[in-house]
Amino acid sequence: MKTKIHRLLTLLVIFTSAVVWQSCKPKAPASVAMGDAASKAFVPPGKYDEFYNVVSGGFNGQMSIYGLPSGRLFRIIPVFSQFPESGWGYSEETKPMLNTSHGFVPWDDLHHIALSTTNGEHDGRWAFGNANNTPRVARVDMKTFKTVEILELPNSGGNHSSPFITENTEYVVAGTRFSVPVGDKTDVPISSFKENFKGYISFISVDPTDGKMKIAFQLKTPGVSFDLARAGKGKSHGWFFFSTYNTEQAYTLLEVNASQKDKDFIMAVNWKKAEEYIKAGKGTKSKAKYAHNVWDEHTHTGVSTIMDEVLQLDPAELKDIIYFIPCPKSPHGCDTDPTGEYIVGSGKLAALIPVFSFTKIQQAIANKEFEGEFAGIPVIKYEAALHGEVKKPGLGPLHTEFDAKGNAYTSFFVSSEIVKWNVQSLEVLDRVPTYYSIGHLSVPGGPTKKPHGKYVVAYNKITKDRYLPTGPELTQSAQLYDISGDKMQLILDFPTTGEPHYAESIPAELVMPNSVKIFKLEENKHPYAALGEGQAKVERKGNQVHVYMTAIRSHLTPDNIEGVKLGDDVYFHVTNLEQDWDVPHGFAIKGASTAEVLVMPGETQTLKWKPLTTGVFPFYCTDFCSALHQEMQGYVRVSPAGSNVPLKFSTGKIDDQSSGAGQ
Amino acid sequence: MKTIKSLFGVSLVAVMFACAPEKPVDKEEKDLNKSAVEAITDPTKGIGAVKNVTLNTPLEQDRVKRGLAIYEMKCLSCHKLDETRIVGPGWKDVTKNRKPEWIMNMITNVDVMLEQDPEAQKLLELCLMRMPNQNMSIGDARDVLEFMRQNDGEK
Numbered sequence: 001m002k003t004k005i006h007r008l009l010t011l012l013v014i015f016t017s018a019v020v021w022q023s024c025k026p027k028a029p030a031s032v033a034m035g036d037a038a039s040k041a042f043v044p045p046g047k048y049d050e051f052y053n054v055v056s057g058g059f060n061g062q063m064s065i066y067g068l069p070s071g072r073l074f075r076i077i078p079v080f081s082q083f084p085e086s087g088w089g090y091s092e093e094t095k096p097m098l099n100t101s102h103g104f105v106p107w108d109d110l111h112h113i114a115l116s117t118t119n120g121e122h123d124g125r126w127a128f129g130n131a132n133n134t135p136r137v138a139r140v141d142m143k144t145f146k147t148v149e150i151l152e153l154p155n156s157g158g159n160h161s162s163p164f165i166t167e168n169t170e171y172v173v174a175g176t177r178f179s180v181p182v183g184d185k186t187d188v189p190i191s192s193f194k195e196n197f198k199g200y201i202s203f204i205s206v207d208p209t210d211g212k213m214k215i216a217f218q219l220k221t222p223g224v225s226f227d228l229a230r231a232g233k234g235k236s237h238g239w240f241f242f243s244t245y246n247t248e249q250a251y252t253l254l255e256v257n258a259s260q261k262d263k264d265f266i267m268a269v270n271w272k273k274a275e276e277y278i279k280a281g282k283g284t285k286s287k288a289k290y291a292h293n294v295w296d297e298h299t300h301t302g303v304s305t306i307m308d309e310v311l312q313l314d315p316a317e318l319k320d321i322i323y324f325i326p327c328p329k330s331p332h333g334c335d336t337d338p339t340g341e342y343i344v345g346s347g348k349l350a351a352l353i354p355v356f357s358f359t360k361i362q363q364a365i366a367n368k369e370f371e372g373e374f375a376g377i378p379v380i381k382y383e384a385a386l387h388g389e390v391k392k393p394g395l396g397p398l399h400t401e402f403d404a405k406g407n408a409y410t411s412f413f414v415s416s417e418i419v420k421w422n423v424q425s426l427e428v429l430d431r432v433p434t435y436y437s438i439g440h441l442s443v444p445g446g447p448t449k450k451p452h453g454k455y456v457v458a459y460n461k462i463t464k465d466r467y468l469p470t471g472p473e474l475t476q477s478a479q480l481y482d483i484s485g486d487k488m489q490l491i492l493d494f495p496t497t498g499e500p501h502y503a504e505s506i507p508a509e510l511v512m513p514n515s516v517k518i519f520k521l522e523e524n525k526h527p528y529a530a531l532g533e534g535q536a537k538v539e540r541k542g543n544q545v546h547v548y549m550t551a552i553r554s555h556l557t558p559d560n561i562e563g564v565k566l567g568d569d570v571y572f573h574v575t576n577l578e579q580d581w582d583v584p585h586g587f588a589i590k591g592a593s594t595a596e597v598l599v600m601p602g603e604t605q606t607l608k609w610k611p612l613t614t615g616v617f618p619f620y621c622t623d624f625c626s627a628l629h630q631e632m633q634g635y636v637r638v639s640p641a642g643s644n645v646p647l648k649f650s651t652g653k654i655d656d657q658s659s660g661a662g663q
Numbered sequence: 664m665k666t667i668k669s670l671f672g673v674s675l676v677a678v679m680f681a682c683a684p685e686k687p688v689d690k691e692e693k694d695l696n697k698s699a700v701e702a703i704t705d706p707t708k709g710i711g712a713v714k715n716v717t718l719n720t721p722l723e724q725d726r727v728k729r730g731l732a733i734y735e736m737k738c739l740s741c742h743k744l745d746e747t748r749i750v751g752p753g754w755k756d757v758t759k760n761r762k763p764e765w766i767m768n769m770i771t772n773v774d775v776m777l778e779q780d781p782e783a784q785k786l787l788e789l790c791l792m793r794m795p796n797q798n799m800s801i802g803d804a805r806d807v808l809e810f811m812r813q814n815d816g817e818k
Contacts, residue, residue: 518798521736532736552740553792555750577740579798627791652749 040482041492043070048512051444051505053457054113054127055478057081058499061108063129063140068444068455068505069480071494079138079147080108080131084595088147091597092301092571092606093526099304100134100152101289109133111501112163112228115142116206120167120233120449124510126211128163128172135159137174137204139211144516148295151213154288154310155182155200161226165206167237167449171216171271174202175226175242179249183286193251197223201242202310203271212294217278218286218312219269219321222375223249225258226267227332228399233449234340236358238272241343243327243334247374259349263326263382265374266334266345268361274313274321282318283311298525300603316376323365324374326382327354333399337408337423338449342387344408344423346397353397353410355426357387388426393419398439399502401446403453403483409446411438411458418458418481420488432488434479437461443483444505452507456481456488459500466493476500517581519602526604528573533557538649545570547649551585551599552577553626555651556619559634563647566614566640572597575604586622589636596622611638707761709780711768713801716808718763721818723809730810737797738807744814750792758815763808769794770804 043049049067057064061081065074082089082098089098089106098104108131116126127140135156139149153159153174161175179197181188188196198220205216225246232239247264250257277283286309293304315321325345333346343356363369364384371381396414403409408423416437420430438458445452463477475495482489521531530536530548536557539546545568550557556574564570574587578601588596589609597605611617621632639645708714734742741750757766761782769776769783773794776783787793799807 520798533740534735550740553750553795555740557740577737578795579737580796583795626793 037482037489037491040489041069041071041480043067043072048508050508051452051455052508052511053442053503053505054115055459055496055503056110056113056129056501057497058111058476058501059109060498061110061131062498063110063113063127064497064500065145066494066496068457069492071478071480071492073497075145076497077140077145077147079129079140080105080110080136080150082106082595085598087595087597087605087607090595090607092608093299093604094302096304097147097150097293097295097302099293100136100291101154101306102134105134107133108136110138111160113502113504114163114165114172114447115504115506116169116211117165117448118168120237122445122448122450122506122510123169124506124514126169126206127504128165130159130162130174132158132160132177135174135176137163137172137213139206139213141211142511143514144297146295148297149211149213150291150293151204151215152290152292153200153202153215154290155180155198155218155286156202161201161229161242163204164229164231164240166231166240166271167233169206169208171231172204172206172213173229173231173240173242174204175229176200177225177227179223179225190251193223194249197249197251199224199226200312201226201269203274213292215290215307215310217274217283218310219274220312220314220316221267221322222316222377224265228334230334230336230343230447232336232340232358233338236336236340236343238270239358240269240271241334241336242267242269243331243345244324245330245332259330261329263328264330264347265324265379266327266331266343266356268323268325268380270321277313277318277321278311283313285309286312296525297519298523300519300524300526300605322377323361324377324379325356325361325385326371326379327356328352333397333410335400335402335408335447337402338404338451340449342423344400344410346400346410348396348398348413350397351392351395353390353393353400353421354382355387355390355423356385360387361385390421390426390428393421393428394431399441401441401443401456402451403443403446404451405453409441409443409456409483409488411441413437413439413461416460418456418488420483430487432481432490434458434460435466435477435493436464440500440502442503442505444507447504452505454482454484455505456483457503457505459496459503463495467495517601518579519600521575521577521579521602524575524602524604526573526575528571528606529604530557530573530575532577533651536649536651538563538647540647543568545647547572549574549587550577551575551587551621551632553583554621554628554632556587556621556632556634557651558649559651560653561635561649562637562639563645564611564636564638565643565645566611566638568611568638570609570611570636572607572609572619573604574599574607576601578602583625584623585625585632587619588622589619590617598623611636614638614640705762705764706781708764709762709766709768709772709783710775711772713764713767713771713804716763716767716805718812722813726806726809727813729803730806730808730813733799733803733807734810737799741792741794748790751790751794752786754811754814756815758808758811758817766808766811767801767804770797770799770807771801 051068053066063077078088114128135153156176157178157180160177179199181196201219224244227243229242246258327345328350329347331345332348369384370378394412394415400410458479460477463474480492576599743753746753746755
């Protein structure tokens with residue numbers, strides 16, 4: 001969400017919009033916590049929240065899980081970035097999940113969340129997230145709250161317009177923010193943008209049973225920037241709508257050069273038509289290198305496969321797939337209402353909000369009400385597609401969410417407010433200030449056919465003076481508003497981790513009953529698992545030493561290991577023998593250049609360690625597990641290369657001192 | 664610093680013990696009522712779903728085999744087969760000292776047993792380690808019991 005233009009706008013806010021700024025400030029702290037606000041957000045100790053709030057982590061590359069209405073943070077789910085706390089991206093099993101065609105990429109920028117839907121309603125199965133930098137889409141399993149799949153996107157220059165989904169999660173889309181030169185012709189002058197740069201939109205199919213992703217096809221589109229998108233639903237199911245900017249096709253100083261035209265486009269995609277073309281064999285196979293990483297819940301291991309081909313369609317040749325609709329000005333959010341009839345384009349530099357009608361778009365296409373073509377694609381006349389405009393709604397509209405009563409809620413970055421308006425009548429009904437510079441906003445179920453309503457959360461970009469200061473960088477700020485009445489009411493400020501962009505919320509009852517408590521030992525197929533302490537052992541394979549280790553309250557087996565030599569790679573394969581909920585064990589060893597591994601009950605995870613000096617190295621359990629947690633520890637002895645200390649291991653064995661090998 | 668650390672450790676333990684049983688309040692209240700009745704009926708059978716176990720002689724060898732496999736995967740870390748206590752007590756003579764129902768309830772309903780059964784509580788005081796819930800079915804527990812009987816010399 002945060003683009004260069006946002007940064008410009010930020011500067012504008014800070015330096016030139018003092019009037020707006022001042023008017024947004026709370027008059028006094030007392031004016032914020034009004035009436036029953038606290039009781040509305042209060043979840044008493046021992047009680048559960050009503051909603052899971054799945055929040056993008058932005059530049060931390062992760063997702064986080066909060067409760068609503070309390071705003072309490074429950075969990076950070078590592079997705080695209082290494083996470084030393086759990087060993088994600090450090091353990092041998094998780095490293096393949098961060099593999100790409102560029103090799104191992106330890107970080108990304110996760111902007112948007114899409115929760116899976118069936119028939120346009122939340123089904124509580126998966127959460128998708130996008131990697132904005134090295135283009136990828138991830139799937140998180142809502143049973144385990146674990147990243148189980150990451151698919152890289154070829155021919156993309158930054159996966160911002162993603163991971164929005166169709167009504168039955170048939171497809172996740174991925175539209176490139178940067179158009180880039182592709183194929184055989186990539187080493188070209190940047191100034192040859194118009195000739196050589198292309199935008200690609202990927203349609204990723206999702207297997208309805210196991211969720212596995214696959215690039216079904218890519219649409220080759222003109223070289224513009226794709227920003228955000230929403231699928232049609234109900235009557236518009238079968239269509240997808242993307243906002244575009246930089247239709248000027250600028251390649252430098254975009255904040256000026258991509259803001260020249262009064263209107264950019266909403267791109268309407270008839271994906272059912274694209275499917276027909278694919279079925280009719282109209283797709284062309286194109287060479288492309290990209291990684292597909294899948295987590296196996298039984299081996300507790302990720303497997304990365306490098307793919308080499310995608311199927312592409314060229315809408316400039318295959319007519320009837322895409323149409324452009326003019327939209328003022330540099331549209332950001334592109335949101336479809338719960339009925340699927342209305343498409344709201346939020347021009348971030350516009351002073352009005354256009355609302356397009358799906359029915360009118362269909363009529364315009366049938367009657368060929370085009371004003372011309374852009375790069376071979378028909379452009380529908382603005383008025384022919386327009387339902388109407390929300391006049392003077394505020395400054396800098398960005399995103400729109402919906403409730404179940406026909407109302408829309410739009411965030412305004414420049415004027416720092418949420419504006420509620422009626423989708424049919426386009427009448428502004430209410431407005432509340434946000435503190436400050438709101439980006440995304442989120443109504444539980446807001447993008448679905450059946451919004452749950454009740455709240456809207458504002459994800460603000462600027463926090464100053466809301467929390468105790470912590471140096472130059474402040475916490476990110478979310479704000480919760482009660483929208484159950486006619487007037488929106490601010491009921492809670494809560495800090496968030498990372499830099500949240502979009503978020504979704506889902507009723508707890510759709511997720512909570514399916515939450516996995518343990519992994520069954522009987523189903524553990526990890527090749528190095530020790531399924532019982534009797535299987536714990538140490539094996540040497542050349543210069544690799546494999547420790548099959550078990551952990552249970554509160555000892556590690558083996559806990560005395562000798563015979564490791566300098567030059568060895570030591571693999572600690574730790575199996576947690578617990579079968580009770582919420583009893584992970586951790587493992588760490590002195591000097592390891594990786595991280596700890598946190599091992600869930602019944603799981604096996606592997607920490608690789610390369611000792612660099614001789615000596616005796618302590619290791620221990622890092623997750624407080626019992627009264628004797630502090631005793632859960634052991635030693636590895638490392639001897640010089642070529643030493644004759646034999647490989648041996650034990651737990652609970654007291655040796656006569658003189659019998660120590662190598663004495 | 665060390666003292667502070669260990670104090671912290673101790674207080675954490677205290678918190679853990681104090682908090683753990685309080686989580687499933689409603690369920691536990693129910694169990695409490697149920698257990699009061701059971702306590703009158705036969706306190707030596709423990710608390711849980713297992714009310715009456717029929718033991719057969721000779722031993723059911725299929726059960727013994729499955730019980731051994733479960734023991735190796737889920738119990739061996741803490742229980743030896745002789746009388747020595749490591750984390751938990753050794754298993755020798757357990758089937759002579761405890762009712763079969765008590766053993767199976769301890770395996771399948773350990774959290775309630777540790778909160779309410781006086782014998783289980785004595786063991787907790789001795790070992791200072793809550794026996795983990797190893798997610799075992801009543802069938803699994805019956806298999807383990809058969810293996811324990813064999814370990815105690817029954818044929």
